[in-house]
Amino acid sequence: MNTSDSERLSSGFEQMGFDSSDDPAKADVVVLNTCVVRQSAEDTATGMLGRLAKIKRQSPAQLGPMVAVMGCMVGPDQSELRRRFPQVDIWARPQQFAPILESAGIRHGLDPEGCLSGAVPLNPHVASFVPIVHGCDKFCTFCIIPYRRGREISRPAPEIVHEITVMVDRGVKDITLLGQNVDSYGHDIRPRLDLADLLEQVHEISGLERIRFLTSHPNDMSVRILEAVRDLPKVCENINLPFQAGDDALLVNMRRGYTIGQYLEKISQVKETIPGVNLTTDLIVGFSGETDNQFERSLDVLRAVEFDKVHVAAYSNREGTYASRNMPDTVDRSIKKARLVAIDEVQQKIQTVKNAKLVGRAFEVLIEGRKRSRLHGRTRGDKLVYIDTQNSQSLEPGQTMLVEITSSSPWSLEAYLAPFSYADDGNNSHRVNKEKVPVA
Numbered sequence: 001m002n003t004s005d006s007e008r009l010s011s012g013f014e015q016m017g018f019d020s021s022d023d024p025a026k027a028d029v030v031v032l033n034t035c036v037v038r039q040s041a042e043d044t045a046t047g048m049l050g051r052l053a054k055i056k057r058q059s060p061a062q063l064g065p066m067v068a069v070m071g072c073m074v075g076p077d078q079s080e081l082r083r084r085f086p087q088v089d090i091w092a093r094p095q096q097f098a099p100i101l102e103s104a105g106i107r108h109g110l111d112p113e114g115c116l117s118g119a120v121p122l123n124p125h126v127a128s129f130v131p132i133v134h135g136c137d138k139f140c141t142f143c144i145i146p147y148r149r150g151r152e153i154s155r156p157a158p159e160i161v162h163e164i165t166v167m168v169d170r171g172v173k174d175i176t177l178l179g180q181n182v183d184s185y186g187h188d189i190r191p192r193l194d195l196a197d198l199l200e201q202v203h204e205i206s207g208l209e210r211i212r213f214l215t216s217h218p219n220d221m222s223v224r225i226l227e228a229v230r231d232l233p234k235v236c237e238n239i240n241l242p243f244q245a246g247d248d249a250l251l252v253n254m255r256r257g258y259t260i261g262q263y264l265e266k267i268s269q270v271k272e273t274i275p276g277v278n279l280t281t282d283l284i285v286g287f288s289g290e291t292d293n294q295f296e297r298s299l300d301v302l303r304a305v306e307f308d309k310v311h312v313a314a315y316s317n318r319e320g321t322y323a324s325r326n327m328p329d330t331v332d333r334s335i336k337k338a339r340l341v342a343i344d345e346v347q348q349k350i351q352t353v354k355n356a357k358l359v360g361r362a363f364e365v366l367i368e369g370r371k372r373s374r375l376h377g378r379t380r381g382d383k384l385v386y387i388d389t390q391n392s393q394s395l396e397p398g399q400t401m402l403v404e405i406t407s408s409s410p411w412s413l414e415a416y417l418a419p420f421s422y423a424d425d426g427n428n429s430h431r432v433n434k435e436k437v438p439v440a
Ligand code: SF4
Pocket: 136, 137, 138, 139, 140, 143, 144, 145, 146, 180, 181, 217
């Protein structure tokens, strides 16, 4: 979400006539787009603010950069932040681009008029993100997001479709629709529509090849959405469904709104509806009071579901949340670290086995870039693939190639360009559109 916000703000600056700079000491404007979902992310932001204070102190009067801080660090009341960080000129809440552009405009005699509407990235990555719903209404006890990003607000579908159409004109082939709870999209729009309706509309955009969405809440993942994933050819067979903890008592304390039994039922429904689906999840270890037995239940879920990828984080107390006021952060740091390692070990074995089964099979890969002699891209199932390309210097990011997987690791796959005779082997995790596949 932050990457997408930064791209949009950056586009506004470019339209005003600013260039980008890698060096904050040489920049006229520095915008720090912050994340505070974990303590480590907040520490990174405050460390950077210390560096910017030094740059401002060392600059001649009035010539230091204008410093703006945007994103989740900025809540509704900024008085404490202003006191702690006097080096910051502008505080802006998530997606509040206007005050930043306006202040930069006043300072440098540039007019931001018209640079905000349609702040679509000018040079978007071939696989790009588009926020479709901002904020969150769920209030999980450990999470600061609803307090910082506010309540859920869905963007109008025509605005989203227009934005993606422009992005596709600028070279985007793979779009990920974003929301803290993307699958609750549309509940606040009248006449009502849902994520399945939006997927259908985005699917109509000519030139767009792949559609994904992140992140889903198990309680909002409807059969209608799953059937849209199954039935719309451009929608990739990826579902990210966080479970956060494998123990019911912890799930109650987290206020997640489901039991682990209900979660596993939902997973079965996903697997039945979308054969070959790639499943990922998010998980917290060391939440307040988590015992060894409760942690074991999280490992049990990993073994039962066999996710393709797991995003795991050690719990860190976020001031302002319900948990920070009512549930002491009791699990020792060393225990959290050991649990992270245990999760990695179990998951690594699962991914080793799963990825090894892909060797020898053919997949469509959308090329996203080149590193030295190797191209890299992703399958529809979001597997990272490195392609050995002896005779393919002419291949460019944005092309979709058919490849044969030659080897695997838990984290990525190696491949070479497949002869055209490889076709869809019937597993719809990589439906091959022969029209699009160049003859190798
Ligand atoms: S659903 Fe996600 S974003 Fe919303 S409060 Fe829970 S963890 Fe935070």
